[in-house]
Amino acid sequence: MMMAxxxxxxxxxxxxxxxxxxxxxxxxxxxxxxxxxxxxxPDSGPVAGPAEIRPLEPAERAALMRVFETALxxxxxxxxxxxxxxxxxxxxxxxxxxxxxxGQLVGSTDSLASWLAVPGGRRLPHAxxxxxxxxxxxxxxxxxxxxxxxxxxxxxxxxxxxxTLRASEAVIYERFGYGVATRAVTGEVLRSRxxxxxxxxxxxxxxxxxxxxxxxxxxLLARVYESxxxxxxxxxxxxxxxxIRRLRAAVEAGNEHYIAVxxxxxxxxGFVRYxxxxxxxxxxxxxxxxxxxxxxxxxxxxxxxxxxxxxxxxLVTRLNFELPFDDPLPFMLTDQRAMKITATEDETWLRLLDxxxxxxxxxxxxxxxxxxxxxxxxxxxxxxxCYEVSGSGAARLPDAPATGADLQTDVATLGAAYLxxxxxxxxxxxxxxxxxxxxxxxxxxxxxxVDPLPxxxxxx
Ligand SMILES: CC(C)(COP(=O)(O)OP(=O)(O)OC[C@H]1O[C@@H](n2cnc3c(N)ncnc32)[C@H](O)[C@@H]1OP(=O)(O)O)[C@@H](O)C(=O)NCCC(=O)NCCS
Numbered sequence: 001m002m003m004a005x006x007x008x009x010x011x012x013x014x015x016x017x018x019x020x021x022x023x024x025x026x027x028x029x030x031x032x033x034x035x036x037x038x039x040x041x042p043d044s045g046p047v048a049g050p051a052e053i054r055p056l057e058p059a060e061r062a063a064l065m066r067v068f069e070t071a072l073x074x075x076x077x078x079x080x081x082x083x084x085x086x087x088x089x090x091x092x093x094x095x096x097x098x099x100x101x102x103g104q105l106v107g108s109t110d111s112l113a114s115w116l117a118v119p120g121g122r123r124l125p126h127a128x129x130x131x132x133x134x135x136x137x138x139x140x141x142x143x144x145x146x147x148x149x150x151x152x153x154x155x156x157x158x159x160x161x162x163x164t165l166r167a168s169e170a171v172i173y174e175r176f177g178y179g180v181a182t183r184a185v186t187g188e189v190l191r192s193r194x195x196x197x198x199x200x201x202x203x204x205x206x207x208x209x210x211x212x213x214x215x216x217x218x219x220l221l222a223r224v225y226e227s228x229x230x231x232x233x234x235x236x237x238x239x240x241x242x243x244i245r246r247l248r249a250a251v252e253a254g255n256e257h258y259i260a261v262x263x264x265x266x267x268x269x270g271f272v273r274y275x276x277x278x279x280x281x282x283x284x285x286x287x288x289x290x291x292x293x294x295x296x297x298x299x300x301x302x303x304x305x306x307x308x309x310x311x312x313x314x315l316v317t318r319l320n321f322e323l324p325f326d327d328p329l330p331f332m333l334t335d336q337r338a339m340k341i342t343a344t345e346d347e348t349w350l351r352l353l354d355x356x357x358x359x360x361x362x363x364x365x366x367x368x369x370x371x372x373x374x375x376x377x378x379x380x381x382x383x384x385x386c387y388e389v390s391g392s393g394a395a396r397l398p399d400a401p402a403t404g405a406d407l408q409t410d411v412a413t414l415g416a417a418y419l420x421x422x423x424x425x426x427x428x429x430x431x432x433x434x435x436x437x438x439x440x441x442x443x444x445x446x447x448x449x450v451d452p453l454p455x456x457x458x459x460x
Pocket of ligand 1: 071072132133134135138139140141142143144145146166167168169171172175
């Protein structure tokens with residue numbers, strides 16, 4: 001099965017909201033000027049009382065959303081609690097944590113139960129971390145640190161092998177063991193110049209429009225996604241995830257939200273969701289752009305068929321995409337400059353919660369020998385140790401080799417390299433891994449290499 005980066009997604013993906021952050025920053029927005037760290041929070045002196053970190057009750061979820069939305073400043077609030085005060089359709093049981101000071105909820109973190117596809121095809125239990133925020137009145141006092149510690153320990157206890165998130169700023173999560181494991185590009189396709197190459201196979205399969213207000217539509221999308229999303233880095237979209245997506249589409253786009261599916265009824269293998277960018281006055285503008293929110297393809301035919309469909313939508317002058325770093329779209333066009341890359345971004349921040357299980361779950365390239373990796377994990381200490389990785393798998397060694405391990409690093413760096421999306425040689429150039437020699441690095445990169453590059457394409 002040919003996998004186009006599975007899903008590509010534009011629009012809200014902040015750990016909780018929109019694009020690019022477990023907070024929501026416009027693509028390309030710069031982190032606040034000045035040194036990272038303490039300067040950011042107002043210095044209102046010591047917090048009155050000690051902080052209490054604990055799981056939240058379902059009835060406290062609305063308060064969590066207020067803390068999160070206040071911390072994120074600009075994020076559209078969704079009516080999660082319109083039908084029931086606990087918002088059960090949009091939260092997974094027992095995964096919300098809060099930081100309380102003087103009995104007031106001032107910090108939050110949450111996760112959606114999910115899976116992560118790893119090289120070789122296995123899907124690992126995964127915590128999709130979201131809704132992370134601390135009120136500006138209480139930042140830089142260690143509340144996030146305490147929330148992360150509680151959440152990571154809890155996720156591991158409930159059997160999650162990995163956790164991932166989308167970061168609002170790139171300077172927050174490495175300290176908690178997260179590393180950048182996948183990257184994405186955003187790009188725009190100029191319809192006036194974009195023609196599919198005549199050599200592109202399978203571009204004439206059946207495409208039909210579905211009613212975004214129909215339950216059956218979203219049930220079909222969930223089925224197609226589940227069967228299409230096998231590329232390393234793909235993550236599970238739970239029922240909660242789909243509920244949030246559907247509500248967001250209804251609130252933000254109203255009826256200007258379109259869904260096209262590829263494949264004969266009963267044999268659908270891909271879909272695209274899109275809406276006009278800035279709908280106000282859209283038809284009267286010269287530049288009429290469309291945001292492609294989801295481009296899920298389970299076959300070459302679906303990729304070519306849906307692309308042909310999008311390039312054929314009249315009135316549209318520009319298509320905005322978010323795509324895997326190595327997506328073939330530009331090569332499928334007669335003029336590959338009809339697609340302009342507008343930004344490259346860190347996508348998946350990956351935290352290995354159970355290092356032995358995670359290393360053993362993925363496959364590695366054969367015939368390139370073995371490498372030993374000494375890993376240090378300050379937060380989840382029992383992950384620390386020495387592991388041997390070869391084409392026949394990975395396992396923890398009772399002791400590090402007498403001559404020392406080939407590579408020495410920390411769990412955040414291992415998280416970055418784990419899916420094969422960030423190379424060991426790149427991490428070594430950054431001084432994040434000590435290697436016995438160049439040969440050890442080359443062996444590690446050959447063992448972990450995957451093609452195509454890993455990619456999630458699912459905002460959360
Ligand atoms: C990011 C945020 C949750 C941090 O909460 P916090 O309680 O201030 O974090 P902590 O006090 O535990 O900070 C831990 C460390 O991270 C650093 N840090 C935390 N947030 C940082 C940021 N945004 N920029 C730079 N450094 C940051 C702190 O300086 C501290 O560093 P130190 O260990 O070297 O002293 C909070 O600032 C916030 O809500 N920001 C806006 C919303 C947001 O971006 N949420 C995250 C969405 S992905």
